[in-house]
Amino acid sequence: MIHEVDEVLKGLLTGGALTGTGVEVAFEAPTRDWAARRNAPTIDAYLYDIREDVRRRERGAVAVRDDRGVVLKRRQPPRWFRLSYLVTAWTKRPQDEHRLLSAVLATLLPREVLPPEELTGSLAALGLTIPLTVAGLHTEARSLAEIWSALDGELKPSLDVVITAPFPAFPEYDAGPPVIEGAGVRVRGMDGTLDGSPVRHHSPRDLAGRGRAETVSE
Structure with a gap:
């Protein structure tokens, strides 16, 4: 220098x-x-x-x-x-x-x-x-x-x-690689099956009573 x-x-x-x-x-x-x-x-x-x-x-x-x-x-x-x-x-x-x-x-x-x-x-x-x-x-x-x-x-x-x-x-x-995939939330029903489409931006109150929520990649 x-x-x-x-x-x-x-x-x-x-x-x-x-x-x-x-x-x-x-x-x-x-x-x-x-x-x-x-x-x-x-x-x-x-x-x-x-x-x-x-x-x-x-x-x-x-x-x-x-x-x-x-x-x-x-x-x-x-x-x-x-x-x-x-x-x-x-x-x-x-x-x-x-x-x-x-x-x-x-x-x-x-x-x-x-x-x-x-x-x-x-x-x-x-x-x-x-x-x-x-x-x-x-x-x-x-x-x-x-x-x-x-x-x-x-x-x-x-x-x-x-x-x-x-x-x-x-x-x-x-630096780590840039994030190129989004994340969504799907709701698993009481019978163990997933809803067919991702659910985004739900609050905990919205998900209450609908079963267990899982985070998946799109």
Whole structure:
């Protein structure tokens, strides 16, 4: 699932205001050594945090249906996880990096919700929309300064991009076959014989005194 979110984000970062710019998109940790090897304009989306969004956790089971609407399987609702990316721009001049970050903002701000048709693999198969936020309030336990310190890098402008994605919960359970036969009630008389036709929707009072009722399949 995580690699599929990477591909979705990469597709977004190479489109919109960045279409045709030829800017590379990387997912590497922006360490000093990595930065020293950059020789082309690059946008780096470093995945630094993964946390479950417990507010979205659901109970019960979800029905998996075919094209006719028949229930084939039942499974647990997906669990939702917040994938936080540290997005930075790398060029020779700070002014160019600021332009790239502006282009990233212009590209991602209109994409608050990603529909299933823009997703791939198991994400698309779930048929759910996934939310995206950019440059929101940083609420994770680790501050950005701590992240840069752990990377042994120099603090620089960055955008916090969070994609909240569903992760399928396993296992799945096969559903029983659909009921295709109806059930009726026939009344057995005192002599032990059945009435000739099914009797439906009788109340106990209606059947009182008519003998013993038996349930049969039509």
